[in-house]
Amino acid sequence: MPSMANPELPVPDGLVLRPFRGIRFTVDDLAGVTSPPYDLIDEAGVRELLDTHPNNVVRLILPGSDHHRYAEARTTLHEWLSSGVLAADDRPALYVYEQSGPGILQRGLIGDVGLAGPEAGIILPHEDVMPGPVADRLALMSTTEANLEPIFLLYDGAGGAASGLVDRIAASRPPLAETATSDGLRHRLWAVTDAGELASIDADLRPRQALIADGHHRYATYLALQREHRSATAAGPDATGVPAGSGTSPAEGAGGSAEPGPWDLGLALLVDSTAYPPNLKAIHRVVPGLPPEEALTKARGSWRVQEHADLAEGLAALEQTTGPAYLLSGGGMTHLLSDPDPDQLEHAMPPGRSAGWRALNTSVLAEFLLPKVWGTDDDERSVRIVHHDPEAAVRLARACGGTAVLLRPLAVEDVLAVAAQGERVPRKSTSFGPKPRTGLVLRLLSPLPEPGGEASAPPSGEPAP
Template sequence: MANPELPVPDGLVLRPFRGVRFTIDDLAKVTSPPYDLIDESAVRDLLDSHPNNVVRLILPGADHHRYAQARETLRAWLSHGVLAPDETPAVYVYEQSGPGILQRGLIGDVGLAGPEQQVILPHEDVMPGPVADRLALMRTTEANLEPIFLLYDGDGGTATLLVDRVAASRPPLAEAQTRDGVRHRLWAITDPDELTALDADLRARQALIADGHHRYATYLTLQREHHALRQEHHGTGTMDGTDGTDGTSTTGRPKPGPWDFGLALLVDSTSYPPNLKAIHRVIPGLPLEEALMRAEGAWQVHRHADLAEGLTALRNATEPAYLLSAGTQSYLLTDPDPGQVEQAMPANRSARWRALNTSVLSEFLLPKVWGRVDDEQTVRIVHHDPEAAVRLASESGGTAVLLNPLTVDDVLAVAAQEERVPRKSTSFGPKPRTGLVLRTFAFD
């Protein structure tokens, strides 16, 4: 059951908002990748590119004052005109294009819906650490500093037709080309008739969280906090909705506030199919020799002379399969003992879930074969880059575990059954660029 004190959107809602945008000419220098793809060296590079890079807001530092520092930086940039709100609320068309890339979607205020409502579907569980971090940042800054990434089956409907028409025929509001060769363009839809048409098309849709599970969980947590404070302040007697002057609507539900929405990019996956990439693991302190010795009792182990040869073998292997390395040579694990796998996998999960390579990794290979728990302290995450994972393994005296990406069909099938894939199973792309448009509660 949904919390009766929370507004319940009657479908997929993408509301216009007053976007906050950089006034700096070269937007490539002040924008960044999403926060969870930025390591310490990338932070330095971004700050070297421009002192007002958005990384100062999304990754403000390591000390206990960092969230207050982000708030003060945001206020200073708004006060000094580094950032400025758009005058008119809009839903924004956002395009990413480059070699082999074309993705268009809509950025707006998505109405928050719990998983039980089957409007916005998660496919991953979340970890408490990242949620606590993003919650502290969001609570302190009173802002959504980067959009989550949602996919929906738009079937080339009204919203998608409008997105394509805007991108093809109107001059962009903002434009940037980042060092990876991707061009980012932004348009604002403010026409009431066009916004009404968008809303009518989207209401009946269902969205999948492609990227941003921790931020979406943060949105929901912040929403609950605000409504608990509102109820404590007003008391239960104000919820009868008699006149709507006490923060409630005439139906008795609370009037939606800025915390009842979250910044999101919504992409029609039928018109713009996503690119699903692998997320690799590194287990520090597990030497490659020990990892291989323990695996031999349950897996077939195939030695490869170098990483490139091993990655080719991994791509062609029958799942579940993993490539282990800590340097030059690599070793492919295939064909696990079916009896051992069956005993390790949870019986209450679907066959589709139990067949995922990340499920076998988290339930069998890590805990049963290697005696490791799949958590943030034990397992390091490396997005996309197998060479970076191998370097980290070598530096930490550990083992890199390289995986093939899941398929989109597998992710959708698991989510439709209200299951969650193991943590850090998917990396959908191309991800939205952080800093092109921000959302603050003060201007919403």
């Protein structure tokens, strides 16, 4: 992460969400051109989305598979802008975004969030990031000069002006865009352009603090892009390598500036977690090549093991547990691991961690069950990840001759407590939802070309250079 003590990096004076000129699809079938976040789409999902609509946003967020894929995404983006498949809104705006469905209602604001490292205490991460996904998103964002999907931030709005305005707009104004997606959710979008309303939102948000609920790798990419851009600008206009038309003036170089440039901000959805408590779901593991029988044999020396007839019965038993517990399955019978041997557990957990961190089921999994009991590290090479769906995890385990390790979701308050102490939960510990739908509104980091070759004002609303 870049250090916010670096004088070349501007430090926001609080939680800042700036209006920008959103880039939106002009097609009638909005559901057909949107997608889930990139990291929730597998190869089959990509094919399904492309079959749904030729202009699905997955062509931008998960382009191709060879080394030309990032350039391919840039070309596609420019083609869609030139042909009118995508178009910029006339005025910079914050966007009220509502997701609703059976048992679900979430409203928030989409805008340009001012970037700050974790030490600034403005935007708190709760997960570490892996270098591979950051490098991938960095290449995509720098090549396309765009933020193609928002990260998801939570904050304690405490009944403030921003939350009140969001609800009034959603209840009283016709939406700018509306669609229903195959997952059963209805999505509505409103543009907030009134200067008084924008000022009220800004004043309410400044003293607050946000938690990254989803998008840690993209936020790390935002910070990396900011650092690269500021360093290049400080080196001089002939040595920058800064994308042409980035919308940043020479005055925004070394020494920081009061007026942020496009690369000092990142696309984000900001939701008041007091008004709209998030839905926190579990992320399950599959250990390929570890048959359930072997997993159980190795676990019996340090865990209480209970047998259950099927997946439904086992999941019900898992739900009733307290403390670290896991349901193992490879199909057929399931087995509940609970009540680990306290001495072995204490010896396995790393020193210097808070009691809250040590009690997380994902911490015990990553530090004790996987490496000490099964001899497997919880990394991308050794362990597969399955979001939310225990049946999908069991199917994957059966296909790869392994064991599905099913978890209870963490509690929101436990995640917040860990993040507030500057700690990180183990990788893939949380899945907050509902996540923003990708493709409803995009953000460009460079000016839009006008007919005749003139550049318009930067889409993010900053003054043109």
